[in-house]
Amino acid sequence: MIRHTVGRLVSTVFLAVVLAFFALPMLWLASAPFDDSPAITTSVPEFTLNNFAVILDNPYALGSIRNSLIQGGGAAALVVVLAALAAYALSRVRVPGRDVLLYLLLLLSSVVTGTAAMVPIFELATRLALIDTHLGVILVVSGGLLPAAIFILKDFMDETPTSYEESARVFGASSLQILRHIVMPLVRPGLATIAVWALASVWGGFLFQFILLRDPDKAPGSVILYTLYTEGGAPKLDLISTFSLLYSLPVVAMYLFVSQRYGFRFHGGIKR
Amino acid sequence: MISLHGLTKVFPGGVRALDGIDLTIGDGEFFALLGPSGCGKTTLLRTIAGLETAGSGTISINQRDVTCLPPGRRNVAMVFQDYALFPHMDVTENIAYPLRIRKVPRAERLAKAADVARRLSLSELLRRRPAQLSGGQQQRVALARAIACHPTAFLFDEPLSNLDARLRLEARTFLKRLQRELAVTTVFVTHDQAEALALADRIAVMSRGRMIQVGTPAEVFQRPATTFVASFIGSTPMNLLPARAAGGSLYAAGAVLPAPAGLTDGDDLVYGVRPEYMDLSPTERPDAFPGTVSVLENLGTSTLVTLEEGGTFVQAVVDEGDEPRLGDHAWAVPRRALVYRDGELLAP
Numbered sequence: 001m002i003r004h005t006v007g008r009l010v011s012t013v014f015l016a017v018v019l020a021f022f023a024l025p026m027l028w029l030a031s032a033p034f035d036d037s038p039a040i041t042t043s044v045p046e047f048t049l050n051n052f053a054v055i056l057d058n059p060y061a062l063g064s065i066r067n068s069l070i071q072g073g074g075a076a077a078l079v080v081v082l083a084a085l086a087a088y089a090l091s092r093v094r095v096p097g098r099d100v101l102l103y104l105l106l107l108l109s110s111v112v113t114g115t116a117a118m119v120p121i122f123e124l125a126t127r128l129a130l131i132d133t134h135l136g137v138i139l140v141v142s143g144g145l146l147p148a149a150i151f152i153l154k155d156f157m158d159e160t161p162t163s164y165e166e167s168a169r170v171f172g173a174s175s176l177q178i179l180r181h182i183v184m185p186l187v188r189p190g191l192a193t194i195a196v197w198a199l200a201s202v203w204g205g206f207l208f209q210f211i212l213l214r215d216p217d218k219a220p221g222s223v224i225l226y227t228l229y230t231e232g233g234a235p236k237l238d239l240i241s242t243f244s245l246l247y248s249l250p251v252v253a254m255y256l257f258v259s260q261r262y263g264f265r266f267h268g269g270i271k272r
Numbered sequence: 273m274i275s276l277h278g279l280t281k282v283f284p285g286g287v288r289a290l291d292g293i294d295l296t297i298g299d300g301e302f303f304a305l306l307g308p309s310g311c312g313k314t315t316l317l318r319t320i321a322g323l324e325t326a327g328s329g330t331i332s333i334n335q336r337d338v339t340c341l342p343p344g345r346r347n348v349a350m351v352f353q354d355y356a357l358f359p360h361m362d363v364t365e366n367i368a369y370p371l372r373i374r375k376v377p378r379a380e381r382l383a384k385a386a387d388v389a390r391r392l393s394l395s396e397l398l399r400r401r402p403a404q405l406s407g408g409q410q411q412r413v414a415l416a417r418a419i420a421c422h423p424t425a426f427l428f429d430e431p432l433s434n435l436d437a438r439l440r441l442e443a444r445t446f447l448k449r450l451q452r453e454l455a456v457t458t459v460f461v462t463h464d465q466a467e468a469l470a471l472a473d474r475i476a477v478m479s480r481g482r483m484i485q486v487g488t489p490a491e492v493f494q495r496p497a498t499t500f501v502a503s504f505i506g507s508t509p510m511n512l513l514p515a516r517a518a519g520g521s522l523y524a525a526g527a528v529l530p531a532p533a534g535l536t537d538g539d540d541l542v543y544g545v546r547p548e549y550m551d552l553s554p555t556e557r558p559d560a561f562p563g564t565v566s567v568l569e570n571l572g573t574s575t576l577v578t579l580e581e582g583g584t585f586v587q588a589v590v591d592e593g594d595e596p597r598l599g600d601h602a603w604a605v606p607r608r609a610l611v612y613r614d615g616e617l618l619a620p
Contacts, residue, residue, distance in 0.1 A: 172343075
C-alpha cells in the first residue's frame with residue numbers, strides 16, 4: 001500500500017516536472033510581452049502595453065509578417081499543387097522503382113539537410129537571379145518540403161478506391177477532371193494537413209530566408225526577430241517576446257481554423 | 273449489338289486472362305458472363321468497357337470498331353461491384369455526373385437526374401449522400417447514374433453480390449424488369465449460376481479465359497457441354513459418376529444402364545444425372561444406383577438425399593414427405609441423364 005502511494009507520488013512529481021519544463025516557456029511568452037522589464041525568467045509582469053507600441057513602430061515588424069504570409073502561403077500553395085499531382089501519378093501509375101525513388105527522396109530531404117546543400121543552392125539562386133526575391137525563397141523551401149508532402153499525400157491517394165476513377169472514366173471524364181471532381185475532394189483532409197504543415201514550416205524557417213534575402217524589406221518575421229538585439233549584442237527581451245507573440249498568433253489561428261474545418265489526418269482513408 | 277472477334281488479353285507475368293474470345297451479343301439482349309473467380313469474366317467486361325486494352329482481336333459496338341477508343345468514347349455505362357458512388361456527392365450529383373462531364377447545362381441535368389431518380393423510386397433520397405443509403409438504394413443510384421447517360425450498352429460487374437440474400441432476390445426481379453423496359457443491350461458478370469440462369473437471355477460459361485459454352489439458360493442447364501459446365505450449373509451439384517461401356521450397356525456405381533449409340537468398349541466415360549432427375553426406389557432395380565442413406569439435407573420443399581455405396585456418393589432430391597430414414601437402403605433411378613466422353617457431352 002505504502003509502496004503504491006510512493007510510486008504514484010514519484011510518477012506524479014516526475015510528470016509535473018516534465019510538464020513544467022515545456023509549459024514555462026509558453027508561460028513566459030504569455031507574460032513577458034506585457035512586462036515593463038522582462039527578464040529571462042517568468043515572473044508576474046508589471047503590466048504595460050508599451051512593448052506593443054514600440055514593436056509596431058519598428059519599420060520592419062508588420063512588413064515582415066506580411067512577407068512571412070507571402071512566402072509561407074506561396075510555398076504552401078506550390079507544395080500542395082505539386083505534391084498532389086506527383087502523389088496522384090505515383091499512386092496510380094506503376095513506375096519501376098517507384099518506392100525506392102520515394103524513400104530516396106524522403107531520405108535525402110530529411111538527412112541531407114538544407115544546411116549541407118546551402119552553398120550550391122545559394123550559387124544556383126544567384127545565377128537564376130533569385131537572390132533577394134520572394135520567389136527564390138518559395139522555390140527553395142518548397143523543394144525541401146515536397147518529398148515528405150508527396151509521401152504523405154500518396155498514402156491518401158492510395159486509399160481512394162480506383163473504381164471511383166474508373167467509373168468516372170467510363171462516363172468520359174479526363175484525367176484532370178477526375179483529379180478535380182473525384183480525387184481532390186476525397187483527399188481534402190490530406191491537402192489541408194499538408195498546406196498547414198508547409199506554411200508552419202516556412203513560418204518558423206530561418207536559415208534559407210536569412211541567406212537568400214539581403215533586403216530587410218523582404219525579410220520574414222523569423223529573420224526580423226534576429227535583429228531585435230542591442231548594438232552590444234544583448235537580446236531586447238521585451239521586444240523579442242512581444243514580436244514572438246504577435247508572430248505566432250496567425251499560425252495558431254490557422255491551426256484552429258483548419259483543424260475545425262477539415263480535421264488533421266496524416267493517413268488516408270475515406271469517411272463515407 | 274456487341275461483337276468480339278479473337279479477343280486476347282495477356283497480363284504481365286504471362287497470365288492469359290482472355291484466350292481468343294469470339295462472341296456476338298444481340299441488340300437488347302441480357303447476357304451473362306458466368307464462371308468461377310479467375311476465369312477472365314471480369315477482364316472481359318472491363319475490356320469491353322475499355323478499362324483494359326485487348327492484346328489482340330477487335331471489339332465493335334453497334335457496328336463501330338471501338339477496340340482502340342478510350343472508355344469515355346465507347347458510349348457504354350458500367351455499374352461496379354462496389355457501385356463506385358462518389359461519397360462526397362449527393363444522390364442528385366451522382367446521377368447527374370455523366371451529364372456534367374458532357375457539359376449539359378446545370379438546370380437540364382438536374383431535371384434529367386430527378387426524372388431518372390423518380391423512375392427508380394429514389395425521389396425521396398435526392399439530397400442524401402451514398403453513406404446514408406442502404407445497399408439496395410445504393411445499387412439503384414448506381415443504376416440510375418448508368419441510365420442517365422443513355423448508353424448503347426450496360427456493363428454490370430457482379431451487380432447483386434453486395435446485397436444480402438433476401439434483398440438480392442428482390443433486386444434480381446427489379447433488374448430484369450428494368451432491363452426489359454429499357455431494352456438496352458446488357459452484359460453482366462456473375463459467379464452465381466442461379467443469378468445467371470434467372471436473369472440472362474443467354475449465358476456464356478467461362479473457364480481459364482475461354483468460353484466453354486454459350487447458350488440460353490435452358491440449354492446450359494439441360495445440356496451442359498462439358499463436365500465443367502455440368503458441375504458449375506445447378507443449385508445442387510450434378511452427380512458425375514465414372515462409367516464404363518461394355519456390350520451395349522453402361523456400368524456406373526453399381527447400376528447397369530442403357531448406353532447411347534456410338535460408344536466403344538473401354539471408353540473413359542462420365543455418367544451425369546442431376547439430383548432433381550433422380551427417383552428414389554425402396555426396392556432393388558438393376559438400372560438404379562444402390563446405396564445407404566447417409567445424409568439428409570432439408571431444402572424446404574424438398575430434401576437432398578445422399579446415398580453411399582463403397583465410397584461412391586449419389587445424390588437425389590425427393591419431395592416433402594417422401595424422405596427415407598437415415599441408414600435405409602435405397603435405389604436411385606435416373607430419369608434424365610447425360611453421358612460425357614473425355615469431358616465432352618455425347619449427343620444422345
